[in-house]
Amino acid sequence: MIEILLALTAAVCWALNGVAYRKGVAEVSAFTANFHRTLFATLFFLPLALIDLPRTVIDFNTAIVLVISAILSFYIGDLSYFAALKRAPVSVALPASSTYPIYVVLLSTVVYSVKIQPNALLSAFLVFLAVYIIYGRDDGDFRSSGLFFALFAAFSWSLAILPLDFLTDRLPVSVVAFTRMLLCLILLSFTARRDEVVKKDSIIYAGVFGGLLSFLGVAVFLMAIKLSNSWSVVQPSATSPVFSAIFGSLLLKEKIDFRLAAGICIIVISILLLLL
Numbered sequence: 001m002i003e004i005l006l007a008l009t010a011a012v013c014w015a016l017n018g019v020a021y022r023k024g025v026a027e028v029s030a031f032t033a034n035f036h037r038t039l040f041a042t043l044f045f046l047p048l049a050l051i052d053l054p055r056t057v058i059d060f061n062t063a064i065v066l067v068i069s070a071i072l073s074f075y076i077g078d079l080s081y082f083a084a085l086k087r088a089p090v091s092v093a094l095p096a097s098s099t100y101p102i103y104v105v106l107l108s109t110v111v112y113s114v115k116i117q118p119n120a121l122l123s124a125f126l127v128f129l130a131v132y133i134i135y136g137r138d139d140g141d142f143r144s145s146g147l148f149f150a151l152f153a154a155f156s157w158s159l160a161i162l163p164l165d166f167l168t169d170r171l172p173v174s175v176v177a178f179t180r181m182l183l184c185l186i187l188l189s190f191t192a193r194r195d196e197v198v199k200k201d202s203i204i205y206a207g208v209f210g211g212l213l214s215f216l217g218v219a220v221f222l223m224a225i226k227l228s229n230s231w232s233v234v235q236p237s238a239t240s241p242v243f244s245a246i247f248g249s250l251l252l253k254e255k256i257d258f259r260l261a262a263g264i265c266i267i268v269i270s271i272l273l274l275l276l
Helices: 002-024 030-055 060-087 090-097 100-111 118-135 144-161 163-170 173-188 200-227 230-237 240-251 258-274
Strands: none
Touching: 002 030, 002 200, 002 230, 002 240, 002 258, 030 060, 030 173, 030 200, 060 090, 060 144, 060 163, 060 173, 090 118, 090 144, 100 118, 100 144, 100 230, 118 230, 118 240, 118 258, 144 163, 163 173, 163 200, 173 200, 200 230, 230 258, 240 258
């Protein structure tokens, strides 16, 4: 039960992070905003990592897994999603990229020899269905490459999530999170635009607020995996797009229409399935 609550907390943090990120990216490129967000998230994790690092031993195999997980998640996965948004509307890119819980559940049978629980697989499918109902509407033509990049992002994220069971079993959560963030920060430093790095709004919204929310979301998500496993907690953590729609209604006074109400009901059912 506690791991599901932690995963839902991560989803709420990531949904609020999306609000901050949209304000931060208004006058800068996605690369620069992502750089600011990752920079501050890394700084927030630094004090915790400094406490655990002196008594942590990272062997070669664990280090390789850390690097691969970081690249697949924060770099390849995120950039693929940004590429999808450039080629397809949100109504296509977001639902397609939200299929990653299904991949995690299915791939866990190969990677960890886990027996698929029907309720876990159904819950993962319902999360995707809820996102599709809320965001999936006819926005006209789009390039098929947009759908490809969205699905590739989901697959990349799933490959990044599965090693977290291995990593959190061997390393403190703070070390795993800090190292992955730091590796991503190094990569993003090559793509952030130098003339945009000093933009105040991006620093404040994408950096300070977005970084803090990313820090909290990643921390509680990794804690959930450490207490349980990735294929059990990935479904509730993937509900962040639904929470984004809810916050849009509450904070931006957007109307709660039938799509949102139906999506919320389906998410509630998906969470109840995990408690069976």
